[in-house]
Amino acid sequence: MIEPVAFTQAEANLIPDDASWEPEDFAHHLARYGPVPTASPALIPEIQASGLKGRGGAGFPAGLKWRAVADRAGGRGVVLVNGVEADPTSGKDRLLMTARPHLVLDGALMAARSVGAAEIVVGVNRTAVEAHRAMAAAVSERREPVRIEVVGVPSRYVAGEETALAQFVSGGPARPTLTPPRPFQRGVRGRPTLVHNSETLAWAALIGRRGGAWYRALGSEQHPGAMLVTVAGACARPGVYELPCSASVGEALARAGVTQAQAVLIGGYFGTWVPMEPSPSMGGDATEPLGSNAGVILALPAASCGLAETARIMSFLAGESARQCGPCFNGLPALSSVMARVAVGRAGSAEVDRLRRWAGQLTGHRGACHHPDGAVTLLESALRTFEADLTFHLRRGACQGSRQPSVLPAAATEDGWR
Amino acid sequence: MKSRLRVNPIACDGRGLCAELFPERVRLDDWGYPIVDGHPLSPELMPLALRAVANCPKLALSLDTIES
Numbered sequence: 261m262i263e264p265v266a267f268t269q270a271e272a273n274l275i276p277d278d279a280s281w282e283p284e285d286f287a288h289h290l291a292r293y294g295p296v297p298t299a300s301p302a303l304i305p306e307i308q309a310s311g312l313k314g315r316g317g318a319g320f321p322a323g324l325k326w327r328a329v330a331d332r333a334g335g336r337g338v339v340l341v342n343g344v345e346a347d348p349t350s351g352k353d354r355l356l357m358t359a360r361p362h363l364v365l366d367g368a369l370m371a372a373r374s375v376g377a378a379e380i381v382v383g384v385n386r387t388a389v390e391a392h393r394a395m396a397a398a399v400s401e402r403r404e405p406v407r408i409e410v411v412g413v414p415s416r417y418v419a420g421e422e423t424a425l426a427q428f429v430s431g432g433p434a435r436p437t438l439t440p441p442r443p444f445q446r447g448v449r450g451r452p453t454l455v456h457n458s459e460t461l462a463w464a465a466l467i468g469r470r471g472g473a474w475y476r477a478l479g480s481e482q483h484p485g486a487m488l489v490t491v492a493g494a495c496a497r498p499g500v501y502e503l504p505c506s507a508s509v510g511e512a513l514a515r516a517g518v519t520q521a522q523a524v525l526i527g528g529y530f531g532t533w534v535p536m537e538p539s540p541s542m543g544g545d546a547t548e549p550l551g552s553n554a555g556v557i558l559a560l561p562a563a564s565c566g567l568a569e570t571a572r573i574m575s576f577l578a579g580e581s582a583r584q585c586g587p588c589f590n591g592l593p594a595l596s597s598v599m600a601r602v603a604v605g606r607a608g609s610a611e612v613d614r615l616r617r618w619a620g621q622l623t624g625h626r627g628a629c630h631h632p633d634g635a636v637t638l639l640e641s642a643l644r645t646f647e648a649d650l651t652f653h654l655r656r657g658a659c660q661g662s663r664q665p666s667v668l669p670a671a672a673t674e675d676g677w678r
Numbered sequence: 679m680k681s682r683l684r685v686n687p688i689a690c691d692g693r694g695l696c697a698e699l700f701p702e703r704v705r706l707d708d709w710g711y712p713i714v715d716g717h718p719l720s721p722e723l724m725p726l727a728l729r730a731v732a733n734c735p736k737l738a739l740s741l742d743t744i745e746s
């Protein structure tokens with residue numbers, strides 16, 4: 261049982277809870293947020309002071325990245341907006357790009373002027389048709405001195421990894437490339453490239469208008485600012501919520517009307533399962549602050565089986581390998597097939613030992629990108645969080661819950677790499 | 679200035695020659711792909727590291743210099 265947490269819904273800055281998916285045109289955008297400030301390199305210290313962190317998952321400080329690109333771009337840089345959002349649990353980028361396309365553009369334009377970029381590329385998941393249409397319509401409403409292009413990107417999980425996205429919009433396959441160089445060094449067509457999640461840029465657009473101190477004050481000293489969180493799974497009001505970064509997981513769950521859950525998956529398919537019975541030994545509970553990597557929270561109902569759900573996610577992630585690196589194209593299908601046997605109660609303890617050994621072998625950045633690391637993080641958290649269920653499955657076979665329908669959002673059908 | 683061994687996982691074909699040549703720093707996973715210990719190399723290990731790099735058939739091994 262999750263304690264109902266009292267919260268006061270402060271006025272939403274990016275998007276209200278009940279936002280319509282109607283794209284906001286330029287005139288209404290200006291009326292809501294005020295004129296687009298003329299950005300310059302002077303905005304970089306403001307972004308740094310704001311404490312804004314990347315909202316694409318890694319939580320890297322935005323200001324540092326702007327600085328690094330500014331040091332290299334010399335007017336020929338590129339701003340690459342990451343709107344791939346191929347994690348089926350997340351919905352905030354689509355919503356933002358559909359309903360507030362001009363805010364994302366403002367952020368990209370300010371970033372371009374600040375770091376010295378002459379070009380903006382907006383990469384949108386091919387399945388996010390409305391977001392693509394809204395971004396393209398917004399671009400056509402603006403007269404800007406930089407080239408802006410909106411590109412549809414294959415709906416593949418790793419296509420949102422920054423080197424994969426940069427390679428794709430440069431004319432190649434949407435597969436990750438070896439680093440270094442990272443995009444800030446050599447990105448789109450070899451140019452220094454600032455890659456940001458669409459939400460990161462939307463916040464930058466507001467920081468440009470209202471200042472770094474304003475953003476910082478939306479959260480706490482330790483967790484400055486605010487963020488969008490997609491809450492999915494077993495909840496009365498699944499959707500995208502704006503919350504302070506200092507808010508707790510429980511507050512996000514309460515907002516979405518989650519009244520009971522045995523565990524939550526924090527951070528999407530690369531995330532960690534956390535039990536909802538507060539238990540410090542298991543590494544977290546609902547009172548933990550959201551921090552910067554909890555853009556998605558999936559609530560697992562009491563009746564479900566966390567092992568079965570994890571097996572489904574592992575199967576998805578194995579299928580999403582770009583099949584370039586041995587540890588990834590061998591390791592993930594192997595983990596997935598044992599996990600599938602665990603889920604149906606057919607695996608023995610020797611197989612689970614092997615699963616743990618493989619998990620150990622596959623972490624530590626063995627692939628060109630972090631796809632294997634993300635999958636292993638998820639798997640290991642499942643083995644910890646659902647330890648009691650694991651014992652049951654090993655001794656007595658599949659539990660009742662494994663026959664429940666999945667609460668995972670449906671994934672898009674497999675796409676190509678071009 | 680020190681060096682460390684790195685493998686390019688996209689280029690590597692997992693035949694495991696490196697683990698034979700340089701077992702001090704390379705072991706293989708269950709599929710025969712190298713798990714490289716990325717700690718800085720001591721001067722004594724450098725000749726072995728260089729030999730492994732030179733003999734990798736896929737040019738997938740390299741030495742990274744790291745600022746100490």
Ligand SMILES: Cc1cc2nc3c(=O)[nH]c(=O)nc-3n(C[C@H](O)[C@H](O)[C@H](O)COP(=O)(O)O)c2cc1C
Pocket residue numbers: 313314315316317318319320322342343344345346347417418419420421422423455456457458460461629630631
């Ligand atoms: C396999 C993989 C998939 C990723 N998918 C996305 C994605 O869909 N959207 C996104 O913004 N970042 C994604 N990222 C993170 C990006 O590589 C990059 O860190 C991010 O776009 C940077 O933007 P930010 O600084 O605003 O967070 C992914 C990373 C990995 C390893």
Ligand code: SF4
Pocket residue numbers: 418435436437580581582583584585588589626627628629630631632687
């Ligand atoms: S680790 Fe996997 S997803 Fe990442 S580049 Fe290598 S094969 Fe592709």
Ligand code: SF4
Pocket residue numbers: 685689690691692693694695696697711712733734735736737738739
């Ligand atoms: S010798 Fe080269 S190609 Fe062979 S396993 Fe080692 S790194 Fe990979």
